[in-house]
Amino acid sequence: MESLGTFLKRRRDQVTPAMAGLRTYGTTRRVPGLRREELAQLAGVSVGYYTRLEQGLAETASKQVLDAIARVLQLDPIETVHLHNLARQPSASGLSEPPEEQPHPRVIALLESLGEAMPAIVLGRRGDVLAWNRTGHALMAEHVPYDAPRDPARRPSMPRMFFLDPFTRDLHRNWDELARIHVAYLRLTAGRFPTDARLARLIGELTMRSSEFATMWAIGEVADCTVGTLDLRHPTVGAANVTYQVWLQPDSPDHRLEVYTPNDPGSADALRLLAHQSSRPAPAEQH
Structure with a gap:
């Protein structure tokens, strides 16, 4: 997990005096970015207070102080939200084991209403697959048992799959871009959830098992994940370029219904073929 001080120090190092509108007159500097006293002055707070922060x-x-610091650090709106989240964390907060996530019935009803023509997946706060339709399963993880999300112990984890599963890596031609988004969203x-022990274990596991994750995590990027493009080389239907977009439900704001739509006629044909194949029952389901 990340502390407020770690985040502030990292982002302060990334803002040069020139970026902040300061003149250095060619003097030698020991720090790559702004000094504490420079940031404090620009944000309108005392050096002592900023140092304690x-x-x-x-x-x-x-809120006013945090917004002023965010302005000096040139944070975007999502990064500013992250700054406020970190500032609200109690200084002595410990980890706790959260309950198993369950998708809200209205989210499941919405997923079922989409049918199979549109691939869709319900994701939990840590990127676990809580539910999917057959086309969503076939598009994103056909090598994983379809019923895996029903058992919390077997649920596929999208972050784990992205960094530890060769199938998922081969599936995405724009893996580097999407991997950075996964890390930034984590x-x-x-x-938002600094005491979530499951989330802490996930981050720790990925840091230890994937050098690429560790490198991306150390960079410190923060981003939401609401819309983007998947450039796929699918083993069953071939190339497909699709847009993912997230629908949020007030009943379960931590959960995300992610749907996939084609970006060109060839991709539309690929999704139709996938939907047709997915609609046929598996051999174990035939009687």
Whole structure:
């Protein structure tokens, strides 16, 4: 997990004096980015207060102060949300085991209403697959048992699959781009749920088992994951370029219904073929 001080220090290092509109007059600097006193001055707070904030010694920070710091650090809206999330964390917060996630019945009803023509997946807060239709399963993870999401112990984890599963890596021709998004979204989630022991274990596992994840995590990017493009080389239907978009439900704001739509006629044909093949019962289901 990440502390407020770690985030502030990392982002302060990334903002040069020139980016902040400061003149250095050619003097030698020991730090790559802004000094604490420079950031404090630009944000309109005392150096002592900002130092305590970065060291985790300040009890609270007002919205106005955090917004001023975000402005100096040139954070985008999602990064600013992450800053506020980190600032709200209690200084002595420990990890706790959250209950098993269950998709809300209205989310399942919406998933079922889509039928099989549109691939769709319901994801939990940590990227676990809570449910999918057959076309979504066939598009994203046909090598995984279809009924795996029904058992919390067997649920596929999209972050794990992205970094540890060769099938998933081969599936995505734009793997590098999507992998960075997965890491950035996990960081945003970690800021929202700092005591989630399952999330902490996931981040720790991926850091230990994937050097690429560890490198991306160390960069410190923060991003939401609401819409984007998948450039696929599917083993069954061939090349497909699809847009993913996320639908959020007020009943379960931590869960995301992700649907996939084709970006060109060839991809539309591929999804139709996949839907047709997925609609046929598996041999074990035939009587």
